[in-house]
Amino acid sequence: MDMKYPFDEFEREVRQKLAERGYPNAKIEEPKEEIADLAFPCFHLSKIFKKPPDKIAEDIAKNIGHGKWIGKVEAINGYVNFHINIKELANVVKEVGKDFGKGKKKNITVIVEHTSANPTGPLHIGRARNPIIGDSIARILKFGGYDVKTQYYVDDMGKQVAILLWGIKNLKIRSDEKRLHYKYVKFYQEAAKLMEEDEKIRDEISNIIKKCEEGDKKVLEEIKKVYKPVLNGIIESLHQINISIDEFVEESKFVINGDVYNIINKLASLKYAKKDGRAIYLDLEDFGIHGRSKKFFLTRSDGTSLYAARDIAYHIWKGERADMLIDILGEDHKLEAEQVRIALKLLNEKLPEVVFYSFVSLPEGRMSTRRGKVIYLDDLIEESIERAKKEIRNRNMGREKIDYISQNVGIGAIRYNIIKVNPDKSIVFKWEDALNFEGESAPFIQYAHARCCSILxxxxxxxxxxxxxxxPSEIKLIKTIAKFPNFVRKAINNRNPAIVAEYAYKLASDFNAFYRDCKVIGSKEEQDRLALVNASKQILASSLNLLGIEALEEM
RNA sequence: GGGUCCGUAGCCUAGCGGAGAAGGCGGCAGCCUUCGGAGCUGCAGAUCAGGGGUUCGAAUCCCCUCGGGCCCGCCA
Structure with missing residues (x-):
């Protein structure tokens, strides 16, 4: 059994009372907190009983009575409003610890695949949305009782990485860039440009791809040597923002072990399979995909496999290793993901859930590595930490402590500013927003946590x-604290960390109001209030941890 | 041409069938006789893109139009 949480118990009691009065499965709702904790609207009953809603609500309210968790019931404007019993609720402060809000162990394994960026250059801020969403979802699911592993799918045999290899082997580019992966990206850019102009180069790159497909050990080794430093650079950037990935899976694996060709053969035997020249594709007309999009190519005419075909093999492989699959993908992958999904369905395989996110663009428009219109994640991190340091450098603290704090404030700000907006909304990157340390931001929440620590x-x-x-400020705060498990559950059900981000802000904000209105130390309610501060601290820390942000004790 | 997502005050965002549309940034005016001012209070600012429809009730659901993102490659 999950731990019993106050607002669940309260709702259960409300539903039970309503059922007893003849309203089973009542549609109840959560009104604005100033109004009530739960409400039962009676408008729809008006026709049935031929009475005005106000009157119906009054009749129901009169007959409900109190309960363990129901404190007050009243009828207003056609609603029956339920208020939670504060006397009962107050004692949750005794239960609130690190595990408050945690789900019981579910024995369900989950693979969250995120980032999976082509290892041809450093991460830019657009791609950074992926790991931040993925890592937060992984953390929240773990807290909810799932066994979660994260995976990064390394594209070590596609065109991109072939272009990089060709560039490094054939080009001479001078650069005073010390970091290898920053140097490499220049080779990639130049090679990609040349390839477009020159057919011979195009053939040479195709040849690299073909060799990979044949499982040519030497070429695959060469490729690995080139992409490894780039991937290491990416791993390092991720590490900086508190993200580490459990497993890296190389795409070539599924070509070498034959999975890809077995799958292509299986799909090619279906009635949806067609050929364009010698290239095999699935016709997805029957699956609701029309127009030019309906041809889902699995192979090129030279027989080599395409990315999406390999992706199918990867998903089948993942499906054998976990009960649940979650992919974090940019919205540009929507069609491909749908095609893969249909293929997996045809093969009767486990289907992934996909969390899509919209693009991050710059005020000047779309980010483009080619045209040099990019902001790299590393630069954002550096700038953000620098900004945090400026804020505290005059304080009476040791250097190590200053570094530690500015590191965690800077990174927290970045993660929070990205995670707080729903993934389906696009983001226009602005430095002033990204480096916002006030209001709806991580430092605001971290600050409330530090205040708690200071009092304690x-x-x-x-x-x-x-x-x-x-x-009233105590009551508002304790209610928010007690609702933490409900928000965690909602975030899990919706696969949406933004819900936790918003909750954390509200908690911090309610704590600040309490702090303003209620003196703790030296008051006659000191012990009750200390318990409330302690509970606030715990839940602020839990919320921040779910978002991969350090709960600082001082800042 | 086909598909998909988004459009809420100057800017950013929450709400996604129910009770004067909720926050943040920016603007203006205030709050240090000490539990941390990365804070707090107040003021100004919204035809919820536009138009139809469904409903007792629509920012929220359906249809259309407009604006924007993303995709429609034998790339990934």
Missing amino acids: KKAEIKEKSNYSFNH
Whole structure:
């Protein structure tokens, strides 16, 4: 059994009471918090009973009575409004610890695939949305009781990486760039340009791809040697923003072990399979894909496999290793993901859930590595940490502490600013927003946490058997704290970390209001309030951890 | 041409069938007789892109139009 959480118990009781009065499966809703904790609208009953909604609500409210969790019931404007019993709720402060909000162990394994960027250059801020979403989802699912592993699918045999290899072997480019992967990206860019202009180069690159397909060990080794430093650079950037990936899976694996060709053969035997010259494709007309998009190519006419075909093999392989698959993909992959999904369905294989995110662009327009219109993640990180350092450098702290704090504030700000917006909204990157340390931002939340710590350091908590809260700001805060498990659940169900981000901000904001209105140390409610501060601290820390942001004790 | 997502105050975002549309940034005016000012309070600012429809009730659901992103490659 999951732990019992107050707002679940409260809702259960409300539903039970309504069912007893003849309203089973009632549609109840959560109104604005100033109004009530739960409400039952009676408008739809008006026709049935031939009475105005107000009257119906009044009749119901009169007959409900109190309960363990129901404190007050009243009828207003055609709603039956339920208020949670604060006396009962107050004692959750005793339950709130690190595990508050955690789901029970589910024995469900999940593979979250994220980032999977081509190892041909450093991550730019557009691609950074992927790992930040993926890592946060992985953290939230783990907290919810799932066994989660993250994977990065390394494209070590596509055109991109072949272009990079060709460039490094054939071009001479001078660069004073010290970091190897930054140097390499220049080779890639130049090679890609030359390839477009020159058919001979195009053939040479095709030849590299063909060799890979044949499982040519020497070429695959050469490729690995070139992409490895680039991938290491990416791993390092990710590490900086608190992201580490459990497993790296090379695409070539599925060509070498024959999976790709077995799958292509299987698909080629289906009635949807057709040929264009010697290239094999699936006709997806019957699956609701029309127009030019309906041809889903699996092979080139030279017999080599295409990315999407290999992706099918990868998904089947993943499906054998986990109960649930989640992919984080940019919206540009929507069609490809749908095609892969249809193929997997035809093969009767496990289907992935895909979380898509919209693009990050610059005020001048789309990011483009070619035209040099990019902002690299590393530069953002550096700038953000620098900005955080400026804020605290005059404080009386050791250098190590200053570094530690500015590191975590800077990174927190980056992660928060990206994760707080729903993935389906596009983002126009602006430095002033990305480096915002005020208001709806990580530092704001971290600051509230540090305040909690500071208060707790100055006083001693003594356990009480019964807690009570009376000030409106105390009540608002304890309610928000108690709702944490509900928000975690919602974030899991929607696969959306933005829900946790928004919650964390509200918690911090409610804590600040409490801090403003209620003196803790030296007050006659000191012990009750210390318990409330401690609970706030715990949940602020839990929320931040779910987003991969460090809960700082001082800043 | 086909598909898909988005359009909420100057800017960014929440709400996605129910009760004066909720926050942040920016602007203006305030709050240090000390529990951390990366904070707090107040003010100004919204035909919820536009038009139809469904409903007792629509920012929210359906249709159309307009604007923008992304895709429609034997690239990944």
